[in-house]
Each structure stands twice: as C-alpha cells, then as structure tokens.
Amino acid sequence: MSWSRVAPLAPLIGVAVFLLIWYVAVATRFIDPVLLPTPVVVAKSIWNGVATGKIGGDLWKTIQRVLMSVSLAASIGIPVGVVLGASERVYKALEFIIDFFRSTPASAVFPLFLVIFGVDDRTKIYIGAFGAMLAIIFNTAYGVMNARKTRVLAARVMGASRAHIMLVVLLESLPQTFIGLRTGVSISLVSVIVAEMFLGSTDGIGQRVFEAEQMFDMPQMYAAIFCSGMLGYALNLALGLSEKRFVHWAGR
C-alpha cells in the first residue's frame, strides 16, 4: 500500500497511536491508573456525562458564555477598531495603551474584575470579553489602516461616494478583522473557563473540571478536559469555515 492512499487517514492513525500509547502506559502501570485512567474508562465517563446531560449542560453554559463575550467584544471592538484605524493620529495616540493591555495576561485582571463587578455570572462574560475586545480592536484598526491605498484611489477615481469608499476600506480590512475574531475566541474561551473554575461558579465546563479534581474523580475530570478541547476545536473549525465563506479572498 502506498503512502498517498493512506495519507487521508493520517489523523486517524495519529489518534489510534496516541490512544494505544496511553492504554499501554496505563495497563503496564508505567503511569498510575489512579492519576490517569485508561481511555476506556474516560470514554465511559464521557458517555455517562453526556447520557445524564450533566456534561452537555455544562458545555452549553460555557458555549453561551464564550459566544456572549465574543459578541460583546466584537460589537465594541469592531467599531472602535474602525474609528482608530481610520484616523492615524488617534491610533498613534492610543497604540501604546492598547498594545500594553493586549499584552497583559487576561488572568492578571481577574481580581480587578471581581472587585468591580462582583461574583456575578456576568463577570465571567466581561472577563472573557475584555481580552477578546483588545485583540479585535487591535486587528481591526490594523486592517483598516493598512487598507490598500490603491483600492481606495481606484474607488475614488470611479466616482465612489464617501460611503462606498468606507465600504471598500471595511471589506479590505475584513480578513484582518477575522484574525482578531479568531484570537478573540481563543482568549475568551481560556478566560471563561478559568473564571468558571475559580470564581465560584455552579456550572460550566471549567467548573466541571475543577469540581472533579476536588472530588478526585479522575475519569470525570479527563472527560471534562476532553470536552473543553472539543469545544475549542469546534469553535476554531466554525470560525475557519465562516472565514472561508465570508472572506474567501483572504490571503490570495
């Protein structure tokens, strides 16, 4: 059998090998089965969690929080980014501040958010939105600022109105805005899950991981970790697909 025929199956092979090594490592007691149960036990735990609706409910809660914080971040970040990008002077004035806060680890501002907003469910959304918003502002502004001058000139020489020229700039910056959204989703997923762990949450996949750890229910903990991984992967995939659909010209 030639490699080219097996190539499409390569990811599956990778998964199979990974599971096999995991299984062997635990079965041979190379790793303590209490710390790392076999894949079968974890799979069962995932199945149980899904069947009883417990993991599903937590997952759904986390998805809601991430989507809300990204929507919040985008609805503020995109307009602000456009305004900043459209005026070089304003951007120059604020560039350092944005870049500084963008580089500040989101987890470092958790306590601040707690003080301001209290231990409220909405605080988790604000925390997720904060980092995401900075990434979206930065990328949108960058995209608008680097809109090709030639296209704007072309639109102008063809008699485009100001509104149409603005539209050209917006479309031109859209690929970069999407990069901001992608980054924003990752940031807000991380922030929301950490917030669910430590901000006295009663639900969410982060809380599920934390609670399982507290009760030393290792199979359930791994199940929750895998589910959060699948969530992250699915969000990335969905964004990638919508990017292909809405900014089909990006990078070409």
Added chain:
Amino acid sequence: MFGSPERGIEDNAAPTRRPLPASAFKRPHITVRGLKKYFGPNPVYDGFDLDIPRGKFISVFGPNGCGKSTLINLMAGLLPLDGGEILFDGERVSDIRVGYVFQNYREALFPWMRARDNIAYPLKFMKIDKREQERRVEALVTRLGVRIDLNRYPYEMSGGQQQLVSILRALVIDPEVLFLDEPFSALDYEMTLFMREQLQRMFKEIGATTLIVSHDLEEAVYLADLVLLLTRAPTQIADMVSVDSPRPRTDATLAEPGFVRTKAHCLEIFQREVRK
C-alpha cells in the same frame, strides 16, 4: 432607443455626452497651464504647460522620478494641484468621465467581487439600474472580443486577465480620457506583448484620448500617436514626437525605417535629458 450590442457603448453608454461644436475637434482636448506640484520643498512641476489633442494615444516617457505618474494622477484628479489648472474642453476633471488603469492590478481590483461586478462597479455611481449595468458590461466584452470567464474572482485569474478586467472597468463608462500607469510592467513578457495588441485594438474601437506611462521605449513608440518626452524635475517637456507609422501596427512595424528612426530620435532626446 438602444443601438445593437455590436455598436455597443458608443451609442448606449453615453447618453450624457453632449454634441461638441466642430471647432472643439480642432482645439486641444486637454490643456495644462502653469501646473505646480511640490513634494516637500522640491518642485516636481513648477510652471508646466501642455496641450493634448483629442482622440490621440499619448505615451509619456522620461527619466525615473521625473513625474510621469504624478502628471497623470494630477490630470485624473487623484492628487491635488499646488498651482495652475488642468482642463478638459474647458471643464474640470470632476465634470468628465475618466478611466484609470493602475500598474498594480492586484491592488486595484476588488477581490471580493467577481470580474463581472468589478467591471460594472463604476456604473453604480452613474444612476444606472442593475439590468442596464449588466447589459453594458456584456456589450463591452462582446464588442472588444474579450474571452475571459467573467464569473471568476480576480484571484482565480492570471495577471494578464486581471489587468484586462481593470482595463474593461476603466472603459465601461465610455471614458472621455483614459489613463494607464505602466499597466503591463507587472506582467511577463509574453503577456505584455499580448496586452499591447489588446490595448491597440481597444483604442481603435473606443477612440478616447489616452495617456499611457511606459518605461519601455519601444512599447511607448509602438502604441503612440504622440510620445511626450519629459525632462528631469522640475519637469518640462523635452519633446513631443509624432509617430506616423500606420495602424494597425504589427511586429513588422518594429522593423520599419520610419519607426526605427522615431524610436532612435526619442532615445537620443531621452539620453540627453538623463545626462543633464
């Protein structure tokens, strides 16, 4: 009401074109008077005059950085003047229809639109309904015998095809003046030769006053009725050379004594200016 598609845009696309008095055809089409343009303290143009006759193909040729692009950008209204005036039959650029083809087609076409919509884009601003826009694009393409798939996006096309789309986009409004800034310099040689022929054919068909900036002397002379040779900045006219070779020009034209002489003459003037 409308002409046949073959007669195309001459009849249909220019309902706004007023009949010109016979004398207008004797007057220069474009007049530049006392043109001034500075970038910082250095004048590129400091009192520049130029007359361009109607319906002619003008090649602009001169040393690097002498202001060729600046000149057509000033004419096309893409840059503000620092002094003087540029008039088209006594009117400002904002009152006439101009087509402009950029050197870098990759950055000038809209990648989010299909070729068809790119070409129709300038018609949007002429208060023409969607159906009529589509009809005009179709008519232009048929008339010029362009064979490309208009349903593709620019990034799905070759460089030559993209530049062809840019040229069609400039022509669809039936421009009174067409500007091209080194339109073929990003194409490979084979495509350049092909595009020259296309442009020559289109010019014959459309007849708009055309200004092209070219850095290839042979190309400049081959395409032109008049070669405008410029000096170094502050820029003046070094010479305006008339090219009398009959059209359509072909490869054989390149070897004709008349053509060779004209080209040699242009080269001589160019070198004199460069050495100054």
